[in-house]
Amino acid sequence: MKARSDELQLFVAVIERGSISAAAELLGQTPSAVSRSLARLEGKLDTTLINRTTRRMDLTEEGRYFFEQARLILDQMQNLEERLAARHQRPSGRLRINAAAPFMVHAIVPHVPEFRALYPDIQLELNSNDLIIDLLEQSTDVAIRIGVLADSSLHARSLGCSPLNILASPAYLARHGRPTRVQDLLEHSLLGFSHTETLNNWPLRHAEGDDWLIRPSLSASSGETIRQLALEGQGIACLSHFMTGEDIRRGDLQVLLGEANNGYRQPIHAVFYRNSQLALRIQCFLDFIQEKLAEYAD
CATH class of the missing domain: 3.40.190.10 (Periplasmic binding protein-like II)
Structure with missing residues (x-):
């Protein structure tokens, strides 16, 4: 192949960083030098990889294919170096x-x-x-x-799982009381998710089934936002233990309806x-x- 590994690295850096100037800063070169190197690479390949204007850059179809293959080649090179380094456990x-x-x-x-x-x-x-x-x-x-x-x-590797708990702050419970039955939740302010309805299906057994679909009084797209709302005493939430374990240990959030929890645990995977x-x-x-x-x- 006509292109060298340093040219592949330069091209990938431009695409990943989104601009010639950002890639130049990463590589310790001037923008003009990076631009010339790109032009030489396109000349070697006899094809246009990037359509450039004063405001933006767009990959051509050939450029997108070349980018994907360049990434694979650079990853293979890095993996080879890592396997050599692995002999020294570094x-x-x-x-x-x-x-x-x-x-x-x-x-x-x-x-x-x-x-x-x-x-x-x-x-x-x-x-x-x-x-x-x-x-x-x-x-x-x-x-x-x-x-x-x-x-x-994608390939996946299980990293474990995390229980879901029904939670509220001591301040909220002091104002509104503690629910003792799943049906009591109908009288409370419930914090739920705005985009993913399945996350509003709480793992609670009751007379009619093994889970409880809530209608949020207040909803948000982010679990972290819901956690903060719960800490501020705005309602009852259902959140994973990985993000609330410390809150529970400190007493900032209290677990509710534990006897009704069906024991569902959220799987956690790494994908690659x-x-x-x-x-x-x-x-x-x-x-x-x-x-x-x-x-x-x-």
């Missing part, structure tokens, strides 16, 4: 993790100092997104997903594209975070 390289904001804040960030101390040659890049993302498009190595996985071409042996940096992270998440299964 995993290295950039590791891009994506997770919903509540999971990132409560289940990953608290453990980052320990992980970095154990693996100083791994450069973490932590991104939050509450929506399902395209791993390749978002340049992500591993995405953490909560709940039942939809059918997918690898279809062969995992890169060492990914394997180290998955092993590490799975051990940390074990407490949420209780």
